Amino acid sequence: MLVSGGFFDPENLQKELVQLEEQLQDPDVWKDHKKLNSLNKEKTAFQSKLDEFNALESKFSDIKDLIEISIELNDEEELQKQETALLMVDSEIDALETKKYFSRENDLNNAYLDIQSGSGGTEAQDWAEMLFRMYSRGLKK
Numbered sequence: 001m002l003v004s005g006g007f008f009d010p011e012n013l014q015k016e017l018v019q020l021e022e023q024l025q026d027p028d029v030w031k032d033h034k035k036l037n038s039l040n041k042e043k044t045a046f047q048s049k050l051d052e053f054n055a056l057e058s059k060f061s062d063i064k065d066l067i068e069i070s071i072e073l074n075d076e077e078e079l080q081k082q083e084t085a086l087l088m089v090d091s092e093i094d095a096l097e098t099k100k101y102f103s104r105e106n107d108l109n110n111a112y113l114d115i116q117s118g119s120g121g122t123e124a125q126d127w128a129e130m131l132f133r134m135y136s137r138g139l140k141k
Helices: 009-026 026-033 033-073 074-100 121-140
Strands: none
Touching: 009 033, 033 074, 074 121
């Protein structure tokens, strides 16, 4: 299996999952409820990431097979459907990539953005307004 530039690394996720399962088998862990809960949360997170990757990989494989069949049968309509499905998988990959960027502990916290025009007169103020519009529209998506 090819790794997507190291960004989605299912082999590493699987190794981490196996290590967590081994740690959960340790009887001492079952005595410490905080550690047990922490390991279970980690395991659930790794399993979720792996499941998301496997689902996308399965969709992509199915689409690839259907495209090959459509080419053999010279079915233009089915090729168009699969092209649309492929674009949807691409957008799902983009969403997963964005989700991975914001997967650290503090990434779900709120942030404040302060745009000040500073000195420079009306041009600086216009520039601050343009930046504000750009960020406002980008964050609405």
